[in-house]
Amino acid sequence: MAISYTFEQIASQVRRDILRMVTNAASGHPGGSMSSTDILTVLFFKEMNIVPEKWERNGKGSDMFFLSAGHISPVLYSILARRGYFPVSELSTFRAFGSRLQGHPSIERGLPGVNQAAGSLGQGLSVAIGAALGKKLNNDQNTVYVLIGDGESEEGQIWEAAASAVHHKADNIIAMTDWNKQQIDGTTEQVQSLGDLHAKWSAFGWETIVADGHDFSSIAEAFGKAKELKGNGKPIMILFRTEMGHGVDFMAGTCKWHGKNPSQEQCEQGLSQLKETLGDY
């Protein structure tokens, strides 16, 4: 269905969903959700080999996606709903008691499209490696995608996983970093500088690509290149340069909106900058 919409249109609607969800829930993480929106739009609406209505947790016969930075659940939920994994109307239950749309992704209530809980940071890359090795054992040629945050990359487990994927030649994994350079307490440089991320991933032995995470042709080109590199013995990392809060002027480029919901008035102001394209939930 949504294939008939442009990436711009889908991303605009997803950002509207994000704003409305966190405003309605009076909590949640809009900043990183909005920096990742364009990447996940291209991934789910073009790149991935998936059949949402036939989704199974084990990912058999299809590509798999793991979100490691679980706090950006608003973008994941919107993308999944807009792609047809579950009804768009369910987005209104985000963070509500009894909802399948928990504050951070959970498998407890069986939300289609979510195959692993995330929230405590640094764990998803390891899980994705396990799933990728499982695909190899199953002779399944599909790809495992995983999205991590740049702030999340301060966790030691990310670098354990970085070494592990190379050691086990998990060349069917395409990891992505939402490199928005912001985290709760400030910029990543202020909080705990990440140094040269490209040099780090390359030094660990990953095929490392840098792309503009808000330019749809740059995103698609990066995925194209990543797919070409797949199967060559090395895991692949795409570092997407992004902007926290991208799409709404007063939210963009600051850590202030990492984990803060807008007021109703601020939400209206933000929505006025984002076209309603697919119809609000």
Add this chain to the structure above:
Amino acid sequence: MKQYINSGNKDTRSGFGAGLAELGRTNPKVVALCADLIGSLKMDEFAKEHPERFFQSGIAEANMIGVAAGLAISGYIPFAGTFANFATARVYDQIRQSVCYSKTNVKIAASHAGITLGEDGATHQTMEDIGLMRMLPEMVVINPCDYNQTKAATIAAAYHDGPVYLRFGRPGVPNFTPDNQPFEIGKAIKLNDGHHVTVIATGHLVWEAIKAAEILEDKGITVDLLNIHTIKPLDEKAVLQSVAKTHCVVCAEEHLIAGGLGEAVAGLLVRNNPVPMRFVAVDDKFGQSGKPAQLMEAYGLDAAHIVTAAQQLTSAK
């Protein structure tokens, strides 16, 4: 008193290794991971026979648990092995989120548990692991008593759909349970019928409890003796039935009092049938270097301490 014959001392970790090797040959879905301790965990045979299903994970336990969770999502049955301290305390949040909360079918294989790890000292001697694992929703906690039972427990763990914590040890201990025994998770094994005192033991303390029961019988005290190999879910019926008969209980385990089998039993009894109780376990302290038997004695984890505890209870009746 029923007689139990020690067919020769064997380490429970070798029981795990034998069980894993058998699983390797019989269940193509079983995979194994190890954090640079293949020899210590006796995983060599599996690793040699099924290199494609074995993942050396290096000294990176957190990642190992995550990779195991991912393999489980893909439909495999991973056994992730390391020393008990590193299999629990070091990776608690990984087990909590990536395994238990995510309901991934991961088996945590934890060797060198307790004080009998010996000479390496307190950094490696976890006596908190049962408590840590018991607290996690979804987690099954198993602590078998000898080689044969550990082998059977390993195989049973593979056929349980869900996270399992399998705890075993380093030293050779009497191997007295039947070869190729059936192993039912959550089912206590009655080792002796008595009516003066209930003794509930797990792991290495089961053999000590048998020796204690023999000594007590000579003193005219009969012991209703339970081998609790599954601490969670606890066989509540077996415990309550026994205590209804004896009205007092000793719990024995190679663990801290805090969080252990004894506290699980105490919690059950206080809700159902409070009776006088004694704990043969370690009270709020770390271990130290030494020989396993020497440490068991020094920390009060042997037959003599079970006898004393039982006598205190029966004489107070």
